[in-house]
Amino acid sequence: MAYTLGIDIGSGFSKALICEDGLIRSHAIAPSGGDYRETAGKVVAEALNKIHLCSSDISNTIATGYGASMVGLSDQTATDISCHAAGVRHLFPSARTVIDIGAQYSKAIRLDDTGRTTNFLLNEKCAGGSGKFLQIIARILHVSIDEIGPLSMTSSNPVQFTTGCAVFAESEAVSRIAEGALAGDILAGIHKAMASKIVNLVTRLGLAEACVVTGGGAKDLGLVKAIESELGVHVLVPDEPQITAALGAALMARAK
Secondary structure (H helix, E strand, O other): OOEEEEEEEOOOEEEEEEEEOOEEEEEEEEEOOOOHHHHHHHHHHHHHHHOOOOHHHEEEEEEEOOOHHHOOOOOEEOOHHHHHHHHHHHHOOOOOEEEEEOOOOEEEEEEOOOOOEEEEEEOOOOHHHOHHHHHHHHHHHOOOHHHHHHHHOOOOOOOOOOOOOHHHHHHHHHHHHHOOOOHHHHHHHHHHHHHHHHHHHHHHHOOOOOEEEEOHHHHOHHHHHHHHHHHOOOEEOOOOOOOHHHHHHHHHHHHO
16 A cells, blocks of 8 residues: 655645545645644644554655645655545546636636646636635624624625625725625625626637636635526536645655
8 A cells, every 4th residue: 555645735734645556645735824844744743643654654745836836744845736626537537628716816727638638727816716715704704704794695686796806895894884785695795796806817728628616715606606507517626625736746745
């Protein structure tokens, strides 16, 4: 048996995942914080401890993500695009389009019939299409990130936002609160605005089914439903959508 380790250091969250002969055995997720090297050590230790392994049991490690170069625990690094593609392909062999909604950026990735990346696009340097946007609005509404999805699903009159920019939308949300708009209606409006920006990426790339949504944003059911509505197709979501890049890294480590 061979254990391989994938480490994904994102700007918002870090993940470690251990595979045994290509099967997922353990994973850990934690906020990245300000010290990527320290956080990487913590998630790796947690993933190892869950299945009673030590670092010497790992045959190969690949790191990916925003802070991959700072990990110091890996044998090599790989791009997050290639790792997402490998991870999603493993979970959903039919996948042809991947939408990854991270804390800093959102990405749209196209795969061919063999799972190889053929093209990808990132949202512009604006939080309007990323998880950061949800954090900003959650702070304004005094709700937790976990409450956003369910609360938005209660909406019967979504607020229409006139901007897709996170800075201006924040100001607009404050104004809507002052006007008496319900939190659920504000969140539903935010989801629609975010979905519009994300789907614009997919449209420019060219949608091919099956479409898979990953990243922390995929845990927000309200946002996923808004994306489905904008795309006009059903999307697939992994059971744990934050670990696909770490999974891909672990699988690639096995291939090495």
